[in-house]
Amino acid sequence: MNQPPTRSRFLRAALCVAAVAAIHLATPGAAQAEEGGGMESPGLFALGFIFTSIGGAGLGVGGYFFNEGSGACDGISRDSLPTTAQVDACRTGVIQQVGGGVGLATGGIFVLAGLPLLIVGAQPEDDHPAPQYGFRAQPNGASFEMTF
Numbered sequence: 001m002n003q004p005p006t007r008s009r010f011l012r013a014a015l016c017v018a019a020v021a022a023i024h025l026a027t028p029g030a031a032q033a034e035e036g037g038g039m040e041s042p043g044l045f046a047l048g049f050i051f052t053s054i055g056g057a058g059l060g061v062g063g064y065f066f067n068e069g070s071g072a073c074d075g076i077s078r079d080s081l082p083t084t085a086q087v088d089a090c091r092t093g094v095i096q097q098v099g100g101g102v103g104l105a106t107g108g109i110f111v112l113a114g115l116p117l118l119i120v121g122a123q124p125e126d127d128h129p130a131p132q133y134g135f136r137a138q139p140n141g142a143s144f145e146m147t148f
Helices: 007-026 028-035 042-068 084-121
Strands: 132-138 141-147
Touching: 042 084
Parallel strands: none
Antiparallel strands: 132 141
């Protein structure tokens, strides 16, 4: 039959977990190797994130206003003279649609500008080898060689 765990088993298990955590925290190189390199350009990533966020908000607000103004002129009859309230509602709807269209266009431009910045800034940092150079002098001349 299974025996219930005793206090000493819990204590041993807790000590093992603490020992593994201490060993892991004591070797910072291993933790850094697991995390990988950083971003190539964090500033460019942040700028791309800001532009893309502003563009997404512009697309959302522009879409909302464009949709709100879409049916404002539908209630006006072609057979009778519209009332002042109908004309005002239609004018407000057209203004909302124009503003929504501008918001959609501006938001799209911000998204299109921000996405490449976001992608380029998020590229992993490459560890390029240090440039190597050499100089050789010979009796009949000299040469300089550089590799990077």
